[in-house]
Amino acid sequence: MWKFLLPFAAFVALAILFAFGLNPKRDIHELPSPLIGKPAPEFALTDVLDSSRAVGNAALKDQVYVLNVWATWCVPCREEHEALLAISRQHVVPIIGLNWKDQRERAKQWLDQLGNPYEAAAFDGDGRTAIEWGVYGAPETYLVDRQGRVIYKFISPMTLEVWNREFLPRIAAARRGGA
Amino acid sequence: MNRPAPGKSVINAVLAMVLAGIMGAFTAFAADQAVDANGQLADPGLQTRFERITQELRCLVCQNESIADSNADLAVDLRRQVREMLVAGKSNDAIFDFMTNRYGEFVRFNPPLEPKTLVIWGAPFIMLLLGGVIIYRVARQRARMPLDDESATGPNT
Numbered sequence: 312m313w314k315f316l317l318p319f320a321a322f323v324a325l326a327i328l329f330a331f332g333l334n335p336k337r338d339i340h341e342l343p344s345p346l347i348g349k350p351a352p353e354f355a356l357t358d359v360l361d362s363s364r365a366v367g368n369a370a371l372k373d374q375v376y377v378l379n380v381w382a383t384w385c386v387p388c389r390e391e392h393e394a395l396l397a398i399s400r401q402h403v404v405p406i407i408g409l410n411w412k413d414q415r416e417r418a419k420q421w422l423d424q425l426g427n428p429y430e431a432a433a434f435d436g437d438g439r440t441a442i443e444w445g446v447y448g449a450p451e452t453y454l455v456d457r458q459g460r461v462i463y464k465f466i467s468p469m470t471l472e473v474w475n476r477e478f479l480p481r482i483a484a485a486r487r488g489g490a
Numbered sequence: 491m492n493r494p495a496p497g498k499s500v501i502n503a504v505l506a507m508v509l510a511g512i513m514g515a516f517t518a519f520a521a522d523q524a525v526d527a528n529g530q531l532a533d534p535g536l537q538t539r540f541e542r543i544t545q546e547l548r549c550l551v552c553q554n555e556s557i558a559d560s561n562a563d564l565a566v567d568l569r570r571q572v573r574e575m576l577v578a579g580k581s582n583d584a585i586f587d588f589m590t591n592r593y594g595e596f597v598r599f600n601p602p603l604e605p606k607t608l609v610i611w612g613a614p615f616i617m618l619l620l621g622g623v624i625i626y627r628v629a630r631q632r633a634r635m636p637l638d639d640e641s642a643t644g645p646n647t
Contacts (some may be wrong), residue, residue, distance in 0.1 A: 342594055344594065345593070412563055482492045
């Protein structure tokens with residue numbers, strides 16, 4: 312009995328392991344953010360378009376907002392840009408851009424040529440704000456609730472499908488809970 | 491006449507050693523370059539800690555490299571962060587906490603022993619135990635088998 316059961320159990324265990332480990336849909340670069348449920352790190356930077364204009368998240372304290380990390384050197388960021396523009400036209404929540412380790416001139420050009428989906432785009436040239444947020448690749452998109460807590464992080468180019476499936480329900484819930 | 495003359499084999503051995511030395515020097519050079527892209531820290535004690543800490547932090551872009559070995563932009567930034575925290579007098583634990591709070595446990599190559607990481611640390615011992623049990627059982631079974639079973643099981647055994 313054992314002679315048959317043991318190899319079979321081993322097979323089942325391996326099959327489960329492989330189903331998880333070799334799943335082509337699983338992105339090994341997608342790591343759970345320890346920031347979820349924690350207060351969003353504060354930042355005070357300047358606007359990509361105007362270096363004399365301050366951009367920070369202190370003023371956003373009691374509203375739900377999205378923080379999108381992007382850079383002109385980031386190829387998938389170009390891919391998600393159309394979706395971000397479409398989302399910004401919905402006027403559901405403000406999208407704050409975090410321009411990560413970029414050059415201001417290039418970032419300006421990008422927004423001029425491709426359109427600007429951001430309520431404000433913060434310039435993080437030396438990447439210090441990105442470290443505070445635990446950014447390790449672009450694009451990354453964070454959702455912050457009214458209490459200023461990070462409630463969701465999406466790593467990959469944004470699409471309307473992801474927006475409808477992952478973001479809109481969370482935004483609605485964040486608006487319901489906590490006045 | 492296929493064997494080389496004794497003199498020749500000595501030359502070959504010396505050549506091989508020189509070659510190995512050069513290659514070793516190159517790898518050491520490459521590794522050092524990533525670590526010291528911003529120059530050495532003035533305090534040798536801090537420099538040693540800097541090297542230790544950056545060896546133990548995972549570069550999240552390249553995942554199987556430490557931030558000491560990687561030249562990814564993020565690794566450069568994180569090395570700068572570690573350097574600044576060391577100069578500011580932060581402890582090793584404070585630096586590791588800083589990184590784990592932002593990037594998660596995954597950032598550490600050497601995770602601390604706690605309930606969450608018990609499986610990682612315990613797995614080798616469990617495997618060892620399991621292997622031991624299997625070997626023990628197989629050995630016992632073999633011992634119980636008669637030695638002269640060739641006629642009973644066929645020509646192949």
